Amino acid sequence: MSTIQEEKPSFFSKCLNVIERLGNKLPHPFILFIYLAVFLMFISFVVSLFDVSVIHPTTDEEIVAKSLLSKEGVLFMLSSMLENFTGFAPFGLVIVMMFGIGLAQKVGFFETFMKTTIIRAPKSVITYAIIFTGVLGNIASDAAMIIIPPLAGMVYYAIGRHPIVGMAAAFAGVGVGFTANFIIAGTDALLSGITTEAAQGIIPDFVVTPVDNWFFMSASVVMLVVVGAFITDKIIEPRLGTFDPTYADPGVISEKVQEPTSKELKGLRNALIAGGLYVVLLASLIIPANGFLRSDEGTIIPSPFLDNIIPIILIFFIIVAVAYGKTAGTVKKSADVPILIGEAMKDMSGYIVLIFAAAQFISYFNWTNLSTISAISSSELLQDVNFTGMGLVVAFIFLVTIINLVISSGSAQWALMAPVFVPLFMLLDYNPAFTQLAYRIGDSVTNNISPVNPYVIMVLGFMKRYDSRFGFGSIISLMLPYTLIILAIWIVMFLAWNLIGIPIGPGNGVYLDQ
Template structure:
């Protein structure tokens, strides 16, 4: 066993142990998603027998549950299989990111950087630093799912702590804290744009801007960092016990040559960033939008290539200095080795992509969302309780629909309209949506990055399964959601603006 678990008392620990035990009895994720795809096929056929129909929010279009056991369904299954796989966005993102990050890892740059920075920090601050880094990582969008968790595991291992606790903390910061940031990001622009479109459809001149949730998100970064560190240190890591495995990478002392190479790589990295800043600052820069702003812009849309080129530049500089890169052939070989490490993830994604595509094509997810929204509206809640009901509904719905923008595009036409007639500001409704949507990101099977995190886990514990991951991440989801609800209520009752001039009511 890679882990010598401590005995845990208390109902919550007993509950988590039960989740792990039951979850680990499930089939391998590759087979599990195959079974889930079969279930969707049968379920779509069964529901379609009742001619279920509903109105598509925002488009006022009548939709039906489409059966995969039909001529149309069979055609979709056979003709979309390859497109579902190769067109699966996280697959391309992960493999592309591994070109840069994988090379940086193989030449030893990441190891030297960690040894020279994070590991030297006081141990009491490491957990906070990991959670904070994960939350701030959404500047790089989904790329943070690939970068932060494995590095966090390495850091924990080399300071004598359980690597799975580090991985869980990194994943929680990136996933459950995804919507928070100290800066305005693409998420702010995307969601506010959807909210504004809904208000325009109502004939209102209210505009939701990217900064309308800024104050709340700034506060969220620091509070969630504290809460995430508490969950890691007091719940997750004690439950894991003492790590006994030998799979972790043990860091040796930094050599003078490695330090010299790190300094050169840092210099190149600074030059690269400075060049980008200069290009962005040029009047009428093509990396800005038509109004001269950055949210949205070509720069943010192309952030992944910029990150890849950054890692390539610093990795090649480091490798050439340490003589690990002796020719252009060395670069290709090392990137190839990094890609080999992703083979398990590629296999898992094949069936996961089919399941998610089937679920979307049948309209079952949209039907669940619309039915739930109608049920919530029919309850007739008033005051802040209706907002809390909306938060809980969204958190549950996120288990079926993993995409912040897609889910908001589905919910906004329903709930922004509903709450507008109750005199709630659309930006406030948007905040309530964001905290719920982010909190359950790390426990939804619809999150494709769960597969890559699980593959990272197995580097340290070969027996780790879906149950292990769910038991690790559930405390973060629960505590982040509860903390965010309390913070939301504090902003409401203390009259704190959620952004410049944005309060609860219009």
């Protein structure tokens, strides 16, 4: 343990302290968007005074800067406020998606699934099981952060391994792997909606769907599990050594892992059977050449299946949740279903409030034409200096990792960055879905070392129960190998994917013409 206790703050620790102070001085994301909207009003007024304009490279149309403080601008802000909110692409997608995911969480399906996967895994693959469960657990959002790290600590302690090592593996899976999954999740819907809003400033009818990063993010799950387990077993565990209970809370030492009850296990079994039958039904409508969910031309890409992926996933989770709840006893009557969905929606209240402010800012930014003007001007500058290839995309990933250290909300960060970078990369011929994918890599890897991430402090609290000497510098130094190594491998994987030319999602490549 002495290897991670610092007598004097290192240079890196001092940098993190500065980042923490800066992050803590930032206002709540809702207030931040309000400030940015006010700032945008002033900037648009100043820029319009100079009659700034550019020529759109694809339509040859003159794009002129407009002022939000003009009569036209003020009327736009007033008349568009409700439409900006209700018509914001991520809003409906995420709310509908959370009907199903939230219900599955409230009935206890996700908790039982996570517990069963970890507890019943053979000792030889326990690290892989913990990280795998952490990565897939992000579909349950905050619940994964709360359930998996302490559970992993107890499991590790029960099999005679250092409990903090188990928590580090779990936190790496949930945090660093936050945007990766085999299943289309709320994150996919949220990010694709914001990307669509930003992309339509260049191509009005352009749509980024929740499945547009599916292939790459599914492959990323495998990479994260293998690399994360290697880091845990070869770097983290040797560094921490043998667990010394001297500094542990006596209460945590006596805690036992609570295995799922027989009813919960039966519920999980029935849920998986019901979900499997639903998947078989879907397959029968997709695989045949004349399947209902194929296009009129008989294709799957595009097809009604992909166009309607959100309601299809919604139905899947409702079926799974009801099957589990009826068996486990968490759903006793039909009226319980809407009540539980309502409780899940209460957890979304913070997101709804944030979306209202973000939607206004993005709409104002697009209306002033400053988004398009800045994108066109920046793309011309980058082309002039010949900085337009994969080096630029990698630089963008690094920029995202830095910003993520001071803005803990991934949706808020993308709502800030997408209106600038999505149009910019589109003018350089990059698919918005590809830009979004680059963002997701940068946004994930620094989650576990961000001083403003509240879950860093929460997991630190779990770890301190096993070692009271553990401090903020301890958890950061513990998680840093995951960040650095996975970032490097993820970027290499990202570049190799592009070099080989594998689609990043159904029908989506790196460039706009793919």
